[in-house]
Amino acid sequence: MRTGARTKRHIHIANEQQGHNMTMDPTSWSSCWLLGSQGLHQSRDGSEWNEVGASGYPVQDLVRETERVLCATLWGLWEVGQAEAPWIQLHDETLTEVQSIVPRPGHPGVAAVSAYGLSFGNKSEHGTTRWISHAEGLTLNERFSNALLALPECEDQWLVGTEQGVLIYDETKDLWHRTELSGHPCRALLFVHDRLWAGTDGNGIWQSTDGHNWSRAGSGLDDESIFALGATQDQILAGSLRGICSGDGTSRWRRSGPALLVSAIGAHPASEGPWLAGATPGGLWRSDDSGARWHQVGDFHTVRVILPPEETA
Amino acid sequence: MTESDYQRQVDTRSRQALQASLERGSYRSLWGFHASLACGGDPDELVEIAQGHHEPGPFNIIPGMFLLGRWPDRIPAEAEKSIKHMFMEAPQQRGNTENHWLMYYAGNLLAAERWADEETLWNGLPPAAMHAEASRWILGMISRTATIGHYEYDSTGYHNEHYVPYLALAEYARDPYVRRQARQMVHLLLADMAIEYFHGAYAGGHSREGNVNTWTQVGPGQGLNYLYFGDEEFDADRHCHGYAIPAIAAEFRPPALIARMALDRAQPHAVRKTKPPRAIYRHVSEPPDPVRKYTWMSRSFALGSTQTGLNEAPAAPIDLTSWDLTWRGPRHHAKIVCNHPYRSPARFSAFLPELPQRVGRAVATGKPYLQVSDRLFGASPYERMMQHEGAIILMYQIPEDDLAPYVNCFLPKTHTWCEQDGWILSDFGDFYVGLRIIGPYRWEDIHESGQDGNWIDGWMLRIKDLHAAMVLEAIEAEEAGSFQNFCDARCQEDLDLSGWPENGLIAMDTLSGHRLEMNYEDHHTVDGKLIDYSTYPLFDGPGIDAPTDTGKITFRHGDDKLTLDFDIDRTTAALPMRVIG
Numbered sequence: 058m059r060t061g062a063r064t065k066r067h068i069h070i071a072n073e074q075q076g077h078n079m080t081m082d083p084t085s086w087s088s089c090w091l092l093g094s095q096g097l098h099q100s101r102d103g104s105e106w107n108e109v110g111a112s113g114y115p116v117q118d119l120v121r122e123t124e125r126v127l128c129a130t131l132w133g134l135w136e137v138g139q140a141e142a143p144w145i146q147l148h149d150e151t152l153t154e155v156q157s158i159v160p161r162p163g164h165p166g167v168a169a170v171s172a173y174g175l176s177f178g179n180k181s182e183h184g185t186t187r188w189i190s191h192a193e194g195l196t197l198n199e200r201f202s203n204a205l206l207a208l209p210e211c212e213d214q215w216l217v218g219t220e221q222g223v224l225i226y227d228e229t230k231d232l233w234h235r236t237e238l239s240g241h242p243c244r245a246l247l248f249v250h251d252r253l254w255a256g257t258d259g260n261g262i263w264q265s266t267d268g269h270n271w272s273r274a275g276s277g278l279d280d281e282s283i284f285a286l287g288a289t290q291d292q293i294l295a296g297s298l299r300g301i302c303s304g305d306g307t308s309r310w311r312r313s314g315p316a317l318l319v320s321a322i323g324a325h326p327a328s329e330g331p332w333l334a335g336a337t338p339g340g341l342w343r344s345d346d347s348g349a350r351w352h353q354v355g356d357f358h359t360v361r362v363i364l365p366p367e368e369t370a
Numbered sequence: 371m372t373e374s375d376y377q378r379q380v381d382t383r384s385r386q387a388l389q390a391s392l393e394r395g396s397y398r399s400l401w402g403f404h405a406s407l408a409c410g411g412d413p414d415e416l417v418e419i420a421q422g423h424h425e426p427g428p429f430n431i432i433p434g435m436f437l438l439g440r441w442p443d444r445i446p447a448e449a450e451k452s453i454k455h456m457f458m459e460a461p462q463q464r465g466n467t468e469n470h471w472l473m474y475y476a477g478n479l480l481a482a483e484r485w486a487d488e489e490t491l492w493n494g495l496p497p498a499a500m501h502a503e504a505s506r507w508i509l510g511m512i513s514r515t516a517t518i519g520h521y522e523y524d525s526t527g528y529h530n531e532h533y534v535p536y537l538a539l540a541e542y543a544r545d546p547y548v549r550r551q552a553r554q555m556v557h558l559l560l561a562d563m564a565i566e567y568f569h570g571a572y573a574g575g576h577s578r579e580g581n582v583n584t585w586t587q588v589g590p591g592q593g594l595n596y597l598y599f600g601d602e603e604f605d606a607d608r609h610c611h612g613y614a615i616p617a618i619a620a621e622f623r624p625p626a627l628i629a630r631m632a633l634d635r636a637q638p639h640a641v642r643k644t645k646p647p648r649a650i651y652r653h654v655s656e657p658p659d660p661v662r663k664y665t666w667m668s669r670s671f672a673l674g675s676t677q678t679g680l681n682e683a684p685a686a687p688i689d690l691t692s693w694d695l696t697w698r699g700p701r702h703h704a705k706i707v708c709n710h711p712y713r714s715p716a717r718f719s720a721f722l723p724e725l726p727q728r729v730g731r732a733v734a735t736g737k738p739y740l741q742v743s744d745r746l747f748g749a750s751p752y753e754r755m756m757q758h759e760g761a762i763i764l765m766y767q768i769p770e771d772d773l774a775p776y777v778n779c780f781l782p783k784t785h786t787w788c789e790q791d792g793w794i795l796s797d798f799g800d801f802y803v804g805l806r807i808i809g810p811y812r813w814e815d816i817h818e819s820g821q822d823g824n825w826i827d828g829w830m831l832r833i834k835d836l837h838a839a840m841v842l843e844a845i846e847a848e849e850a851g852s853f854q855n856f857c858d859a860r861c862q863e864d865l866d867l868s869g870w871p872e873n874g875l876i877a878m879d880t881l882s883g884h885r886l887e888m889n890y891e892d893h894h895t896v897d898g899k900l901i902d903y904s905t906y907p908l909f910d911g912p913g914i915d916a917p918t919d920t921g922k923i924t925f926r927h928g929d930d931k932l933t934l935d936f937d938i939d940r941t942t943a944a945l946p947m948r949v950i951g
Contacts, residue, residue, distance in 0.1 A: 110461070111461070112461040113461065113463075114461065114463075131466070131723060132463060132464045132465075132466075133464065136494075142494070143459070143461070143490070143492055143493060143494040144461060144493070144494065145493065145494030145495070146493035146494060146495055149503055149506075150475075150503055150506055150507040150510075150945075150948065151946050151948060152948075153464070153466070153948050154466070154723045154948075156723065171723075172651050172652070172723045173651070173946065173948060182499075182502065183495065183496050183498050183499035183502065184495065184496070184499065185495060185499045185502070185503065190946065196655065197650070197651055197652055197654060197655075197656075197657060198652050198653070198654075198655075200651070201651050201652040220652045220653070244725075258726075282727065284725065298727060318725070318727055318728060320725070337725060337728050338728070
């Protein structure tokens with residue numbers, strides 16, 4: 058892999074449509090909103106957006122590091138260091154249709170799930186990454202994976218949201234474990250407020266402390282389809298088939314916003330910061346009053362992932 | 371026809387098609403510019419064309435490399451610079467089908483060889499890395515094809531998009547092993563097409579045909595047909611498709627044996643093929659079974675059918691054509707086909723990764739014909755069939771809550787149809803056809819306009835029955851005598867419907883003296899003998915020896931023999947499948 062791109066001190070963001078360029082310090086990855094749509098997009102304020110790299114790739118998920126962003130796309134996995142450099146390919150001929158990625162120590166820095174299951178990469182000749190998928194003994198619906206999470210405080214344990222529900226993969230033993238949450242597709246996983254949260258397609262939102270045993274979270278969404286999960290300092294946000302839902306996971310979920318298929322959601326880490334919701338289709342929506350009112354921002358058709366800034370400044 | 375005679379014929383047809391392409395002006399693309407270079411056009415026109423082809427999808431990735439390989443001293447430097455730009459700077463798209471990935475990897479392999487000294491390619495990796503990745507995928511797919519069958523099989527729409535990349539590798543790759551294996555694939559794909567070639571048409575079932583399955587001759591593969599087989603009048607509209615031009619301009623000439631196989635219709639015969647299971651990766655409990663094809667190549671008609679291996683809803687690839695009867699004739703005038711237009715939303719997300727709630731509308735917005743109620747193509751999980759020679763039984767068991775509780779049957783308008791004892795019969799001159807619709811039906815018409823004239827135009831029988839079925843028999847006139855003799859005989863032969871639908875059983879006697887018995891979920895027998903589809907070889911027909919899983923294939927015709935040996939290492943795991951087809 059060409060590593061020079063990572064050591065550059067500045068990230069150059071070209072916005073041909075607006076006819077101007079912005080030069081940003083690489084640490085701005087953490088202070089900006091990031092959004093996956095057709096391509097990777099970046100914003101300082103959640104309203105004005107610039108495409109990074111003009112790839113046009115359908116970005117499904119993002120992992121942000123200090124000097125790079127990893128983009129999971131339907132055509133593979135890419136490292137984005139700076140806008141003027143090429144996106145660096147991290148997939149091989151076995152990794153495609155990538156649905157979700159999460160940080161993993163070592164090269165290439167993430168684990169990935171796709172339509173073909175959970176995959177781990179290793180550095181290979183010419184600086185490339187070779188991937189091995191782990192789906193032995195799984196049914197087709199258990200292999201097709203939508204969401205991924207490293208199980209907290211359990212080394213080498215991976216929580217995988219599949220078309221058949223939530224599974225746990227023990228990397229050390231190369232073993233799969235089925236969990237209580239089964240029978241419906243799991244499309245979103247989240248660890249926040251000391252709990253695991255799962256959004257299912259047709260069976261609402263569930264919570265767990267260990268990943269094996271699950272209980273229904275809140276009420277009023279029992280048959281709802283959930284495609285995305287996010288959080289504020291004290292609330293869970295969910296993207297559903299009919300708009301945005303918010304709640305504490307115990308009481309009744311509160312619906313807000315238009316009746317969109319909300320496939321991405323994120324809240325600014327500051328307590329009074331904006332919420333953003335991305336739809337499939339329907340574009341990007343913003344609320345500055347904790348979901349009471351929403352309005353469209355940017356020029357998007359479909360939004361698949363939103364990463365809020367990591368810093369409150 | 372000697373080998374040199376045949377090659378001269380191909381040379382002549384090549385010049386004819388390239389000259390016609392130049393005169394029509396259709397050469398102005400990276401695919402078609404060979405016509406200009408071959409026929410004395412201005413090479414500098416390529417500069418502007420190449421500059422305009424930076425959209426980095428799979429269809430633009432291979433043709434520039436083919437041009438550079440074919441005309442090493444004729445490409446203007448500025449045009450080469452533009453082609454190179456795509457491999458140095460553009461964010462390329464790999465796509466998601468087998469033909470997409472093949473064009474992508476073949477183009478990038480050739481680019482990695484040509485510009486091997488560059489530090490990195492467009493993807494930030496050194497050329498050697500791309501070469502290694504592309505080789506693994508291409509050689510892996512060749513091994514799969516040589517052992518379990520071509521995945522995106524017999525596609526009237528996409529055969530060229532397989533043939534041209536392999537031809538590019540066979541002719542221009544510097545890696546000798548890639549070159550050798552690709553050359554064998556070129557022969558294999560041509561032979562695959564030749565053994566179901568029927569007067570300019572690709573007979574039998576197809577993995578991908580789409581909404582042109584009432585057309586007799588379909589797709590850019592017609593250019594290959596004319597070039598290599600040449601048994602029809604030249605028609606520039608059909609034979610000069612841009613995707614055929616690289617092959618038409620190439621120096622490669624296949625052995626005449628392949629053409630002789632395509633053109634030899636002296637003896638009616640069955641062609642059997644094995645193809646891999648369809649790509650289904652969710653919504654079903656079990657993966658589909660392998661595909662088994664059976665095509666009866668008679669002198670005046672070809673009847674082909676498919677055991678699709680798709681036994682569980684919603685697994686139902688959208689472009690698949692499972693069966694049809696075809697003969698010589700213009701578009702819409704020489705096809706009979708029927709279909710259950712299955713349209714569950716989940717059929718899309720069974721093989722596409724987008725959200726099930728969204729993908730059906732997203733795909734069908736651009737291709738509305740995928741969802742129309744009159745559709746005549748596309749797989750259904752509720753369709754079963756069996757065939758022996760010119761007779762076929764088709765059965766449907768459609769659930770009550772299905773969105774399309776009926777079956778559509780297409781008949782051409784240009785022939786006179788008769789009805790006798792429930793049979794619908796017609797005299798096509800050289801052969802006769804009788805079909806029996808099982809279930810209440812209504813005679814309707816179907817007409818759809820399209821960019822090339824009428825997209826569909828004919829009669830459509832709407833069989834409104836959850837347990838619709840149909841039997842059909844076609845027979846050469848010289849075997850059946852007069853048409854009235856045929857009608858009387860067909861009506862008198864036994865058709866046992868006592869087991870349908872309750873026991874899922876239909877039996878029939880054929881005019882050629884066989885007894886076919888078919889159970890919807892179970893056995894298919896001919897004269898009491900069970901058809902064991904699992905024993906189908908990779909290819910089977912006169913002069914063909916091609917068992918599955920060996921990679922060793924022999925085609926014989928007369929004293930000629932073509933042997934392919936793909937060097938299969940059975941100890942090596944197969945390349946994981948990551949594409950659709």
